Amino acid sequence: MSNISISPLDEEYIEGVYFICTKCFSIPWSKESIKNELSNNLFSNYLGAFIEDKLVGFIGMWAIVNEGEITNIAVLPEYQNKGVGAKLLKKLIKLSQDKKLENLYLEVRFSNLSAQSLYRKFGFKTYGLRKCYYSDNKENAILMSKCLLG
Numbered sequence: 001m002s003n004i005s006i007s008p009l010d011e012e013y014i015e016g017v018y019f020i021c022t023k024c025f026s027i028p029w030s031k032e033s034i035k036n037e038l039s040n041n042l043f044s045n046y047l048g049a050f051i052e053d054k055l056v057g058f059i060g061m062w063a064i065v066n067e068g069e070i071t072n073i074a075v076l077p078e079y080q081n082k083g084v085g086a087k088l089l090k091k092l093i094k095l096s097q098d099k100k101l102e103n104l105y106l107e108v109r110f111s112n113l114s115a116q117s118l119y120r121k122f123g124f125k126t127y128g129l130r131k132c133y134y135s136d137n138k139e140n141a142i143l144m145s146k147c148l149l150g
Contacts, residue, residue, distance in 0.1 A: 004084055006091040009046040009058060011038045016048070016055035024074040026136045037071070045099075047091055049075065049084045059088040061096065061104070068096045070106035073115070081114075089122055097148055104148065107141040109134060119144050 009017065014034050021028035029037075037044050043064055049057035057075035061068045070092070075084045096104055107130060108115050124144040133141035 003051055004056075004087050005050045006047050006087055007050060009038055009048045011035060013048060013055060013058075014038060017046075017058055020055070020058060020074045020076055021072075023076055027134075029072070044071075045092070045095060047088060047095070049079075049088050051079070051084075057084045057088055059092050061092055063096070063099055063101060066100065066102045068099075068101045068104045070104060085115075085118055086121070089118065093122060093146070093148070102147070102149055104146045106144050107133060108144060110140040110142055116142060116144070119146075122146065 014031055017034050017038070018028070018031050021034070037060060038046055043062045044060065045063055045068075046058060046060040048055050056079040057073075059073040060071040062071055073085060073088060075088075093104070104124070106119065106124070108119065110129075124146045126142055127145050128143035130141040130143060132138040
């Protein structure tokens with residue numbers, strides 16, 4: 001999809017981010033958690049994917065010192081597998097490089113093979129496992145990282 005635009009998110013988008021969370025996650029973040037993330041200008045960095053002014057996806061990261069932790073990425077089901085997630089991830093990697101971060105980290109469900117494939121496409125490598133990480137079903141989390149140096 002060529003008509004995807006990526007822009008920073010702020011508190012104006014709490015409802016839109018919450019709606020996406022309810023459609024994408026078995027345990028969606030609360031509106032209060034989303035508000036805290038979108039209003040935290042010290043560490044949080046959130047980007048939204050828009051198609052014709054409609055928020056269809058988002059990605060978030062905490063940047064602390066020289067490292068970034070991807071907190072969440074979600075795309076509405078009807079827009080998945082159309083390049084939205086890739087565009088969000090590419091823009092977040094660029095933002096991370098602009099911030100002079102050295103590494104990006106994330107956790108992903110063991111069963112989420114499509115997300116793992118996307119991350120690998122962008123150079124993320126598996127470095128570990130968190131057993132029983134997800135509280136809804138005790139699923140393991142795969143730990144992945146990407147070095148931004150060089």
